[in-house]
Amino acid sequence: MGALDEGHFCSELENGVKLGCIELSFEEEPETIAIEDAVKVLMQGLGEDVNREGLKKTPFRVAKALREGTRGYRQKVKDIVQGALFPEAGLDNAVGHAGGAGGLVVVRDLDLFSYCESCMLPFQVKCHVGYVPSGQRVVGLSKLSRVADVFAKRLQDPQRLADEVCSALQHGIKPAGVAVVLQCLHVHFPNLESVFLDSNHQGWVELLVSSGSGVFENENANIWADFWSLLRFRGINVEKTRVTDTSDHHWCPSQSSVGAIATFKVESVNPGMVTAVASILRSLGEDPLRKELVGTPARFVQWLMNFQNSNFNMKLNGFVSDNGDSFKGKHIHSELNLSFWSQCEHHLLPFYGVVHIGFMCTEGSNPIGKSLLQSIVCFYGFKLQVQERLTRQIAEMISPLLGGDVIVVVEASHTCMISRGIEKFGSSTATIAVLGRFSTDPAARAKFMQSIPNTSVSGR
Numbered sequence: 001m002g003a004l005d006e007g008h009f010c011s012e013l014e015n016g017v018k019l020g021c022i023e024l025s026f027e028e029e030p031e032t033i034a035i036e037d038a039v040k041v042l043m044q045g046l047g048e049d050v051n052r053e054g055l056k057k058t059p060f061r062v063a064k065a066l067r068e069g070t071r072g073y074r075q076k077v078k079d080i081v082q083g084a085l086f087p088e089a090g091l092d093n094a095v096g097h098a099g100g101a102g103g104l105v106v107v108r109d110l111d112l113f114s115y116c117e118s119c120m121l122p123f124q125v126k127c128h129v130g131y132v133p134s135g136q137r138v139v140g141l142s143k144l145s146r147v148a149d150v151f152a153k154r155l156q157d158p159q160r161l162a163d164e165v166c167s168a169l170q171h172g173i174k175p176a177g178v179a180v181v182l183q184c185l186h187v188h189f190p191n192l193e194s195v196f197l198d199s200n201h202q203g204w205v206e207l208l209v210s211s212g213s214g215v216f217e218n219e220n221a222n223i224w225a226d227f228w229s230l231l232r233f234r235g236i237n238v239e240k241t242r243v244t245d246t247s248d249h250h251w252c253p254s255q256s257s258v259g260a261i262a263t264f265k266v267e268s269v270n271p272g273m274v275t276a277v278a279s280i281l282r283s284l285g286e287d288p289l290r291k292e293l294v295g296t297p298a299r300f301v302q303w304l305m306n307f308q309n310s311n312f313n314m315k316l317n318g319f320v321s322d323n324g325d326s327f328k329g330k331h332i333h334s335e336l337n338l339s340f341w342s343q344c345e346h347h348l349l350p351f352y353g354v355v356h357i358g359f360m361c362t363e364g365s366n367p368i369g370k371s372l373l374q375s376i377v378c379f380y381g382f383k384l385q386v387q388e389r390l391t392r393q394i395a396e397m398i399s400p401l402l403g404g405d406v407i408v409v410v411e412a413s414h415t416c417m418i419s420r421g422i423e424k425f426g427s428s429t430a431t432i433a434v435l436g437r438f439s440t441d442p443a444a445r446a447k448f449m450q451s452i453p454n455t456s457v458s459g460r
């Protein structure tokens with residue numbers, strides 16, 4: 001069982017005398033309990049009832065997700081590489097591609113997830129690792145991915161992640177050289193204004209970083225040309241958003257001028273919630289005073305505050321539709337790809353995607369503008385949610401405005417199913433809510449469905 005599953009703790013008295021090991025389950029470990037307590041403070045800060053059905057187990061789930069997501073602090077590279085170096089004839093110390101073990105080896109498209117150290121949200125990593133074997137031996141291919149995962153399962157910055165993986169492999173395998181390329185994707189930070197202004201939001205911020213050691217140390221070395229060629233074969237677009245100097249470049253939207261967080265003033269952030277996040281960092285084995293982490297608790301709280309339990313009803317500014325309630329002469333009107341972000345109430349992790357809305361109206365009229373529908377979608381998105389409830393709430397909200405015949409389809413990617421747990425990259429969930437004629441007329445439903453374009457839902 002992994003370190004997270006079976007805690008082995010030796011209780012110590014003040015003078016360091018060990019009392020002997022007591023077996024603590026994951027639930028009983030002090031770090032888990034501390035994170036659960038901190039998550040309860042965060043949920044109360046959002047105005048939520050921690051005892052509400054659906055939220056009861058959230059503190060524990062979040063503790064489990066965060067500790068699994070940062071297990072890299074407790075793993076050692078040598079345990080992975082040791083015993084996985086296999087003797088292989090070939091070029092000894094020279095570097096070339098003449099047969100045998102002398103040639104460049106590249107493992108491509110390793111899907112990883114890491115935690116952004118600026119905002120504590122998971123970010124997606126497409127990792128490509130290359131090395132030039134030497135010393136008459138090669139490493140087990142899977143170990144390149146396992147070592148990369150040790151450093152990904154921490155609070156990270158893309159460039160530091162690439163450098164740490166590169167250096168660990170260089171020291172662990174002692175090859176002629178190592179090259180690491182990471183294509184990183186950070187979820188975009190919406191805020192109410194920006195989502196309305198530009199509803200075809202790009203859901204992702206992309207960044208490509210690289211790191212090299214030994215024969216790859218010089219990024220102009222011709223062996224890099226071989227490496228990039230082996231990536232291009234896979235259609236990997238290595239030029240896009242390539243940043244070499246990331247020192248002053250904040251890739252995290254929470255640090256950029258347009259991110260949602262930039263619109264909050266730090267002093268307006270609930271200090272009790274900030275303290276709670278700092279204690280979570282400590283429970284994960286991090287130092288909240290590390291310079292890259294100093295602002296992180298406030299930024300994470302600012303992200304969370306997007307989803308506070310605002311129970312105010314949608315201010316429709318007296319909006320009344322003249323949509324009437326008779327079908328005659330009515331046709332199906334579709335408003336498609338309304339973007340939304342929400343926060344899964346089970347894991348406090350984002351889920352995001354698009355909403356498609358259909359309703360009946362007389363030819364040529366449109367009783368409700370797209371931006372008002374976008375407002376409704378955003379207000380129900382910006383809560384702790386489950387996708388089924390979000391879908392139903394949108395339908396129930398717009399139904400009386402539009403004569404009662406509505407259909408709502410939500411397509412979303414759930415970070416909690418992609419970055420942890422079942423880790424199903426690329427998976428997405430679709431939900432439907434129908435009222436009025438759309439609940440009784442399959443042909444009306446089918447006609448609306450045909451109007452939905454066939455595009456990816458990942459928001460990329």
Ligand SMILES: Nc1nc2c(ncn2[C@@H]2O[C@H](COP(=O)(O)OP(=O)(O)OP(=O)(O)O)[C@@H](O)[C@H]2O)c(=O)[nH]1
Nearest residue numbers: 057061344345346385386387388414416417421422
């Ligand atoms: N129906 C529904 N389930 C959701 C939504 N968001 C997250 N979940 C699920 O909530 C469930 C929580 O299950 P638990 O077993 O309590 O928590 P868990 O151990 O973290 O679950 P895993 O994700 O399977 O590891 C998971 O199956 C999630 O996939 C949602 O919007 N709708």
Ligand SMILES: [Zn+2]
Nearest residue numbers: 116118119252
């Ligand atoms: Zn971030």
